[in-house]
Amino acid sequence: MTTNTLLSLKQVGKTFSNGTVALQDMSLDVQEGSFVSLLGPSGCGKSTALKIIAGLGNLTTGNMTWPTATVDQLGRPDHEISFVFQEPTLMLWATVFDNVWLPLRLKGVKKKAARAAVEEALEMVGLQDFATSYPRELSGGMKMRVSIARALVTRPKLLLMDEPFAALDEITRSKLNDDLLRLWQKMNWTVIFVTHSVFESAYLSDRIVVMAARPGRVVADIAVDAPYPRGGAEFRSSPTYAEASNTASKALHAAMQSGDHL
Amino acid sequence: MTKSAPNTPEIQLDPVELRKARIARNERIGRWLLPIIVIVLTIVGWDLFCVINEVPHYVIPRPGRVLEALIEDWSLLISSLGATLVITFSALTLAIVGGVGLAILFAQSKWVEMSFFPYAIMLQVTPIIVIAPLIFIYVDSKFAGLLICAWIVAFFPILSNTTLGLKSADHNLVDMMKLYGASRWQTLRFLRLPSALPYFLGGLKIAGGLSLIGAIVAEFVAGSGGAGSGLAFRILEASYRLNIPRMFAAILLISFTGILIFMAMSFLSWLFLHKWHESAIKREI
Numbered sequence: 001m002t003t004n005t006l007l008s009l010k011q012v013g014k015t016f017s018n019g020t021v022a023l024q025d026m027s028l029d030v031q032e033g034s035f036v037s038l039l040g041p042s043g044c045g046k047s048t049a050l051k052i053i054a055g056l057g058n059l060t061t062g063n064m065t066w067p068t069a070t071v072d073q074l075g076r077p078d079h080e081i082s083f084v085f086q087e088p089t090l091m092l093w094a095t096v097f098d099n100v101w102l103p104l105r106l107k108g109v110k111k112k113a114a115r116a117a118v119e120e121a122l123e124m125v126g127l128q129d130f131a132t133s134y135p136r137e138l139s140g141g142m143k144m145r146v147s148i149a150r151a152l153v154t155r156p157k158l159l160l161m162d163e164p165f166a167a168l169d170e171i172t173r174s175k176l177n178d179d180l181l182r183l184w185q186k187m188n189w190t191v192i193f194v195t196h197s198v199f200e201s202a203y204l205s206d207r208i209v210v211m212a213a214r215p216g217r218v219v220a221d222i223a224v225d226a227p228y229p230r231g232g233a234e235f236r237s238s239p240t241y242a243e244a245s246n247t248a249s250k251a252l253h254a255a256m257q258s259g260d261h262l
Numbered sequence: 263m264t265k266s267a268p269n270t271p272e273i274q275l276d277p278v279e280l281r282k283a284r285i286a287r288n289e290r291i292g293r294w295l296l297p298i299i300v301i302v303l304t305i306v307g308w309d310l311f312c313v314i315n316e317v318p319h320y321v322i323p324r325p326g327r328v329l330e331a332l333i334e335d336w337s338l339l340i341s342s343l344g345a346t347l348v349i350t351f352s353a354l355t356l357a358i359v360g361g362v363g364l365a366i367l368f369a370q371s372k373w374v375e376m377s378f379f380p381y382a383i384m385l386q387v388t389p390i391i392v393i394a395p396l397i398f399i400y401v402d403s404k405f406a407g408l409l410i411c412a413w414i415v416a417f418f419p420i421l422s423n424t425t426l427g428l429k430s431a432d433h434n435l436v437d438m439m440k441l442y443g444a445s446r447w448q449t450l451r452f453l454r455l456p457s458a459l460p461y462f463l464g465g466l467k468i469a470g471g472l473s474l475i476g477a478i479v480a481e482f483v484a485g486s487g488g489a490g491s492g493l494a495f496r497i498l499e500a501s502y503r504l505n506i507p508r509m510f511a512a513i514l515l516i517s518f519t520g521i522l523i524f525m526a527m528s529f530l531s532w533l534f535l536h537k538w539h540e541s542a543i544k545r546e547i
């Protein structure tokens with residue numbers, strides 16, 4: 001399996017104007033097609049890192065490169081990143097269809113031309129029957145699915161997810177985890193998935209990057225060597241899963257003890 | 263939860279739900295019945311008061327007398343109301359254009375907002391009644407003068423509400439717009455304006471009533487200076503002639519117009535928001 005580096009962060013630092021050092025010397029190479037989890041206590045700079053990668057914030061020191069991608073004027077790969085936030089972040093005044101259409105609409109794609117792509121995206125998240133619904137008519141899990149459909153309608157290369165399922169109940173969450181893995185395999189995405197759940201990171205990713213706070217930095221990089229599809233309950237009771245969870249858990253605790261307690 | 267048609271004869275409900283259903287039904291009826299009862303009682307009380315105290319009709323006319331005046335002077339009053347309404351709605355239209363336009367301008371640049379918002383507040387807090395005489399000195403056209411006065415009163419709630427609304431767009435959605443390379447115009451069109459809509463409509467509800475008040479106040483000021491045919495002028499004229507029933511009739515007409523305008527604005531608000539905004543959604547539980 002030969003893989004290319006999609007994204008490379010070299011000693012990236014970010015200091016906010018109020019003096020907060022959100023990131024310091026963060027280095028990270030992300031391989032194409034991998035599923036990387038960023039795991040860490042709150043305030044360790046996970047969101048900041050994700051925003052920098054998305055091009056939504058500048059870095060203060062270090063640099064970020066995209067070895068394989070064609071790059072636009074802003075230095076980020078051309079229309080190939082999508083972002084899923086912790087909240088569904090939907091336009092409440094627009095139907096499900098219009099919400100998913102938005103990224104294409106912003107590129108000037110008319111409704112008719114976008115129809116096929118939008119319907120396909122909705123089908124992938126199992127919401128084909130809800131195109132004309134408004135967000136308020138949907139459950140929390142369904143809203144999150146709309147958010148994911150909107151992210152995948154542009155066929156992104158890189159999907160950034162910032163604690164996307166943190167606000168959902170356990171059952172919905174585990175269902176969405178499985179759906180996400182299925183889509184990831186089907187779509188050839190690279191995913192960077194921010195979470196503060198050890199078990200979620202071990203279940204989903206092929207690599208767990210543990211971060212610590214004050215200053216935000218990488219403290220451990222754990223590979224989870226298990227093939228996909230991982231098959232739900234079976235994988236959750238496997239030694240590989242237990243070991244990965246254990247290692248990540250320890251690294252996380254060490255990270256939290258080295259800084260001050262929350 | 264298959265077919266639970268509303269006319270199914272027997273749905274089992276617990277006492278709490280039964281009570282809720284009863285309360286809901288009573289509220290539905292009460293919403294219409296109570297105001298009607300109160301108005302009828304008020305009118306009866308007013309009539310009794312006049313009869314018992316033998317109040318002369320040129321001080322307080324009996325309700326019947328007011329009704330007579332309303333019917334007798336109908337064509338006069340209605341054409342005056344027409345004139346007032348022309349001012350009211352022209353002013354409201356200009357207030358919408360000006361208020362929303364300025365709000366969009368403010369949203370484009372903090373510097374502009376910081377520089378000019380104080381002026382908007384100044385216009386708002388200075389009573390129109392003290393500015394109006396000046397306006398009628400400087401502006402020749404009476405129509406334009408009336409319009410300016412009504413506009414000054416009506417535009418502020420639209421401006422301040424829309425300004426707030428444009429700023430209240432979800433930050434994550436703003437980020438997403440940026441991520442997908444949306445232009446300023448696209449962000450305004452797809453995100454900021456829809457986010458501001460509920461705020462704007464809230465401002466419109468207030469501005470509708472205020473533009474009527476502004477028009478009437480301006481007519482009072484202008485009316486004392488001579489020509490004019492608005493409702494306020496009719497009231498002034500009637501007061502000079504001690505035609506108290508006509509004054510009452512005109513006041514009644516103004517109040518009803520105000521209520522109608524408010525209801526129209528509320529309906530408009532419901533029309534735009536009922537599909538998605540919390541404020542317009544009936545709660546089931």
Ligand SMILES: Nc1ncnc2c1ncn2[C@@H]1O[C@H](COP(=O)(O)OP(=O)(O)O)[C@@H](O)[C@H]1O
Pocket residue numbers: 016017018020021022040041042043044045046047048049216
């Ligand atoms: N815009 C900002 N201005 C100032 N400080 C910020 C800003 N955004 C985040 N921070 C600070 O940077 C640190 C990292 O934040 P964040 O990346 O949101 O952490 P996480 O997502 O891991 O919880 C926190 O201490 C936070 O308070």
Ligand SMILES: [Mg+2]
Pocket residue numbers: 046047048162
């Ligand atoms: Mg965060």
